[in-house]
Every structure is written in C-alpha cells, then in structure tokens.
Amino acid sequence: MSPFQHFPAPAKLNLFLHITGRRADGYHLLQSVFRLIDFGDDIAIAVDDSGEICHENPLPGVPAESDLMVRAARLLQAHTGSRRGARLRISKRLPMGGGLGGGSSDAATVLLALNHLWQTGLSRTELQQLGLQLGADVPVFIFGRDAFAEGVGEQLHAITLPPRWYIVLIPPVSVPTAEIFSDPSLTRDTKPIIMAAFPNDGIRNDLENVAKKRYPVIAEYLEWLGQFGAAMMTGSGACVFAAFDTQEEAKRVMSFLPATMQGFIAPSLMQHPLFDLAN
Numbered sequence: 001m002s003p004f005q006h007f008p009a010p011a012k013l014n015l016f017l018h019i020t021g022r023r024a025d026g027y028h029l030l031q032s033v034f035r036l037i038d039f040g041d042d043i044a045i046a047v048d049d050s051g052e053i054c055h056e057n058p059l060p061g062v063p064a065e066s067d068l069m070v071r072a073a074r075l076l077q078a079h080t081g082s083r084r085g086a087r088l089r090i091s092k093r094l095p096m097g098g099g100l101g102g103g104s105s106d107a108a109t110v111l112l113a114l115n116h117l118w119q120t121g122l123s124r125t126e127l128q129q130l131g132l133q134l135g136a137d138v139p140v141f142i143f144g145r146d147a148f149a150e151g152v153g154e155q156l157h158a159i160t161l162p163p164r165w166y167i168v169l170i171p172p173v174s175v176p177t178a179e180i181f182s183d184p185s186l187t188r189d190t191k192p193i194i195m196a197a198f199p200n201d202g203i204r205n206d207l208e209n210v211a212k213k214r215y216p217v218i219a220e221y222l223e224w225l226g227q228f229g230a231a232m233m234t235g236s237g238a239c240v241f242a243a244f245d246t247q248e249e250a251k252r253v254m255s256f257l258p259a260t261m262q263g264f265i266a267p268s269l270m271q272h273p274l275f276d277l278a279n
C-alpha cells in the first residue's frame with residue numbers, strides 16, 4: 001500500500017476587493033469577500049521519522065527555499081519542535097500568478113495535513129497565525145469558510161453566501177502580486193464598507209485597472225465573459241470569473257468559449273474539504 005495520502009487544495013475567488021489603505025511596512029489594508037470553489041491542486045503526503053522535508057516533484061522555476069509547501073512544513077516543524085519528516089508531491093491544476101490563491105492554498109493544506117499527521121496539536125487559530133507568515137492569502141484557507149476579510153486579509157468573519165456555479169477564465173499571463181500592489185496608479189483610498197453592505201456597496205476589484213493596464217489580455221477576457229454576466233478579476237489577477245445560478249447556464253456559456261481561450265467551471269464550496277482536520 002502506498003504511504004502517500006491525498007489532500008485537496010481548493011482555489012479562492014475574491015468576490016470584491018477594495019484597497020482601503022497602506023500600512024507602514026508597505027502591505028496594503030483591504031476588504032474582500034473570499035469564496036472557496038471546488039477546483040484545485042492535489043497534494044500527496046507521506047510522513048516519516050527522518051526529520052526531512054522533501055518535495056519530490058518541485059514546480060518549474062520554484063526552488064525548495066521559496067516553495068510554499070516546503071516552507072509551510074518547515075515552519076510547522078520549527079514552531080512545534082516536531083522531529084518528524086514528510087515527502088510531498090503535487091498535482092498542479094491552479095495557474096501560478098492566477099489570483100486563485102494556488103500557492104497559498106497548497107501551503108494551507110500542508111499545514112492542516114501535517115498538523116494532523118504529525119499530531120502537533122495546533123488549533124485552527126494558531127495555524128492561521130502561522131500561515132500568515134507565509135502569505136496574506138494563507139489564513140483564509142485554514143479558516144475554511146467563505147469569509148469577509150479585513151486587515152491584510154487575515155481578519156476573517158464567516159459569511160453565508162448562496163451556492164453558485166462559476167466560470168473562471170485563465171488569461172495566458174502570470175501576474176506577480178507585488179507588481180500590482182506597488183503600481184503608482186493604484187488607488188488606495190476606497191472608503192471602508194460594513195460587511196452587511198456586501199454585495200450592494202462592494203462589487204469591484206480595485207486591482208483590476210492596474211492589472212488590465214499592465215496585461216491588456218486580462219481586459220480582453222473580461223470583455224468576453226462580460227457578454228454573459230458580471231465579470232470580475234480575482235485577487236491581483238490574471239483570472240477572471242462570473243457567477244451563474246445553475247451548472248447548465250455555466251455550461252451553455254462555456255460552449256461559446258473560443259478555442260483560443262482557457263477556462264473551467266466549478267461550483268462554490270460550503271467549506272474547505274479539510275475543515276474537520278482542525279479544531
């Protein structure tokens with residue numbers, strides 16, 4: 001029997017994203033609604049007592065020191081003093097630099113899975129705090145539910161949203177998040193809203209104009225999808241999405257997708273598939 005167990009790492013969409021300020025350290029204050037969707041990476045993990053962390057099929061262009069899965073495992077070891085080890089393998093489906101939180105979700109899944117397999121006993125809140133050291137998007141995947149987010153994305157309040165089907169289109173560009181946040185033309189003064197005002201007051205992504213200016217192909221994808229519904233960019237891009245009430249409707253629209261464009265259909269998730277691994 002294979003020693004590997006499989007753990008999913010789903011994607012997120014930002015249903016809106018407002019930049020409301022900037023901290024002294026350069027990080028931006030934001031408000032957003034995160035939605036988890038049933039489409040993502042698959043991570044296989046085999047634990048052992050070697051104390052070593054090994055990524056057996058590293059991603060092209062991502063050396064071990066910057067690999068978020070390896071960094072997540074080492075951080076958990078360092079924080080808990082665990083002497084156990086792990087071998088990691090990934091089946092990557094989420095585009096890198098796609099705004100779907102792929103690397104962050106991979107890191108969150110490794111933290112959730114190893115905390116369980118190594119029996120290191122950290123609570124959900126402790127794992128979220130640890131995850132934040134790896135990236136602003138990591139905590140929401142450990143939180144494990146749709147969330148209204150504030151701060152840099154780490155202050156999370158559960159929000160209940162109706163089930164939906166999403167079309168997500170993948171423009172053929174990888175967008176570095178830091179590049180979008182550091183663009184001088186980014187507006188950083190959107191007035192904060194209260195959670196109850198979503199979706200009436202919160203329906204745009206403040207990063208979209210900068211991303212479209214730097215990567216015009218994103219505008220083309222938004223324009224195409226916008227013919228069929230309210231299309232928006234997720235995170236710092238590049239992916240764009242639109243919501244539909246039924247799978248049939250989403251499939252009908254996808255049937256018109258030009259052969260030159262890539263995308264997928266996914267339903268919303270009520271909660272992260274690994275939610276029950278943490279307390």
Ligand SMILES: C[C@](O)(CO)[C@H](O)COP(=O)(O)OP(=O)(O)OC[C@H]1O[C@@H](n2ccc(N)nc2=O)[C@H](O)[C@@H]1O
Pocket residue numbers: 014017026027028029030032099104134135136137138151152153177178181182235236
């Ligand atoms: C755009 C979002 O995806 C929305 O969910 C996130 O805010 C980005 O989260 P992330 O990819 O986990 O980002 P990190 O890896 O923490 O940060 C990448 C870079 O983006 C910038 N950054 C990120 C998040 C934030 N609130 N303010 C920032 O200014 C910083 O320059 C940082 O060096």
Ligand SMILES: Nc1ncnc2c1ncn2[C@@H]1O[C@H](COP(=O)(O)OP(=O)(O)OP(=O)(O)O)[C@@H](O)[C@H]1O
Pocket residue numbers: 059061062066067068069094095096097098099100101102103104106107137175177235236237238
């Ligand atoms: N396991 C990983 N998966 C993907 N990217 C990783 C991973 N580890 C490190 N990275 C690095 O992180 C970068 C961002 O990748 P990621 O897929 O998280 O982007 P993203 O979806 O735009 O993220 P976000 O929505 O959080 O801004 C990659 O270009 C890569 O260099």
